[in-house]
Amino acid sequence: MSRREPEAISKSDSVVATFTMLAAVLLFANGLEADDPPMLRTQRVTFTDAKSVTRTIESRVLLEAQDGGLLLEGRDGRLWNVTPKQLQKREATEDSFQPLSAEQLGEQLAREVAEFGIKTPTQVVVTKHFVVCSTAGRVYAEWCGSLFERLHDAFQAYWKDAGLELREAEFPLPAIVLKDRTEFADFATKHDRPDAAQAPGYFSEPTNRIILFDLTAGQNSTPAKTAGDIRRKLEASPFNVATMIHEATHQLAFNSGLHTRYADNPRWLTEGMAMFFEVPDLDSRSGWKTIGRVNAPRLKDFRETLRSPRESLPLADLIRSDASFLNADQSRAAYSESWALTFFLLKTRRDDAVAYLKSVQRKPLLIADTPEDRLREFQTTFGELDTLERDWKKFMSRQGK
Numbered sequence: 556m557s558r559r560e561p562e563a564i565s566k567s568d569s570v571v572a573t574f575t576m577l578a579a580v581l582l583f584a585n586g587l588e589a590d591d592p593p594m595l596r597t598q599r600v601t602f603t604d605a606k607s608v609t610r611t612i613e614s615r616v617l618l619e620a621q622d623g624g625l626l627l628e629g630r631d632g633r634l635w636n637v638t639p640k641q642l643q644k645r646e647a648t649e650d651s652f653q654p655l656s657a658e659q660l661g662e663q664l665a666r667e668v669a670e671f672g673i674k675t676p677t678q679v680v681v682t683k684h685f686v687v688c689s690t691a692g693r694v695y696a697e698w699c700g701s702l703f704e705r706l707h708d709a710f711q712a713y714w715k716d717a718g719l720e721l722r723e724a725e726f727p728l729p730a731i732v733l734k735d736r737t738e739f740a741d742f743a744t745k746h747d748r749p750d751a752a753q754a755p756g757y758f759s760e761p762t763n764r765i766i767l768f769d770l771t772a773g774q775n776s777t778p779a780k781t782a783g784d785i786r787r788k789l790e791a792s793p794f795n796v797a798t799m800i801h802e803a804t805h806q807l808a809f810n811s812g813l814h815t816r817y818a819d820n821p822r823w824l825t826e827g828m829a830m831f832f833e834v835p836d837l838d839s840r841s842g843w844k845t846i847g848r849v850n851a852p853r854l855k856d857f858r859e860t861l862r863s864p865r866e867s868l869p870l871a872d873l874i875r876s877d878a879s880f881l882n883a884d885q886s887r888a889a890y891s892e893s894w895a896l897t898f899f900l901l902k903t904r905r906d907d908a909v910a911y912l913k914s915v916q917r918k919p920l921l922i923a924d925t926p927e928d929r930l931r932e933f934q935t936t937f938g939e940l941d942t943l944e945r946d947w948k949k950f951m952s953r954q955g956k
């Protein structure tokens with residue numbers, strides 16, 4: 556499956572859905588800033604979810620609208636929008652809010668997989684920061700866990716060096732790895748939406764989970780028995796490994812404070828980050844040496860779409876709005892330009908890029924910026940767009956030579 560296939564579940568897409576759903580409800584929300592400490596007490600809340608299932612969850616309240624609408628965070632890190640109509644009962648408790656332990660989260664993920672009708676037995680692998688629940692066998696799950704841990708360390712080290720202190724994830728990070736594309740498509744359709752099944756993997760912003768499948772399945776009839784087997788098979792398909800890293804980077808970014816779930820993160824920025832980190836480094840004996848290396852498939856897309864009258868996308872449009880990611884003619888340009896812009900800014904203007912990231916980190920939850928706000932904020936940090944665009948294209952023309 557080509558990496559060019561846009562992800563079906565976009566973070567910003569789900570945020571837009573959330574905005575639409577809750578804009579009216581939360582118009583007078585109490586304006587909780589994304590970096591305010593969340594309320595500490597657990598609330599037990601019973602509500603009817605979007606699929607008409609009645610649920611009672613232990614949660615903390617991230618936002619409360621004047622009319623009683625709630626944005627809740629469950630102990631598994633899942634976010635729930637509850638409208639006054641859906642809300643049945645709300646009980647304050649004396650307990651302080653605690654994320655599930657990795658073991659508890661693993662049990663919950665295994666239950667979810669079974670509840671969605673997946674018959675293959677699951678295995679749970681717990682690493683320092685991740686909980687991998689998989690139907691692809693223990694060896695593959697362990698391989699995923701160790702890949703994610705190496706990415707985690709490289710990601711944290713990169714930002715520390717750049718002068719941006721990130722936090723450790725508060726919740727153990729959930730990954731569901733299905734045994735093949737068919738099972739993945741089945742699960743993705745039920746867990747999210749039918750179009751999620753078309754993606755090669757995705758990060759679900761509401762549920763905080765990454766959903767992937769065994770990329771070595773089907774390439775060779777014998778399942779990989781050792782990490783060495785897996786590595787040999789995957790080296791033949793670097794685009795596929797890039798997908799796993801891409802989605803895990805989204806998850807790390809949203810759980811370390813680089814971005815905030817349900818705040819208005821410009822899509823070019825979230826996708827640009829995932830693509831900046833996605834160049835695989837399968838060498839487990841050393842650190843992640845490929846971070847910031849030219850992303851050859853994205854560079855190729857960038858050059859092709861720039862020249863194509865049908866696909867080309869003005870930089871101002873990319874910055875002002877996320878719409879191009881959802882437009883079939885423009886999504887290839889949207890992704891590749893986002894990579895090229897992020898690459899350029901981190902390579903040539905890293906301090907400004909960090910300042911810009913800090914300004915985005917301060918965005919409130921569930922408030923959408925206008926296109927004008929986005930462009931103004933971008934130009935406040937990086938200067939006039941015309942000059943920047945000229946420098947950017949010049950810089951990009953020298954890459955990959």
Ligand SMILES: [Zn+2]
Pocket residue numbers: 562801805825826829
């Ligand atoms: Zn992405």
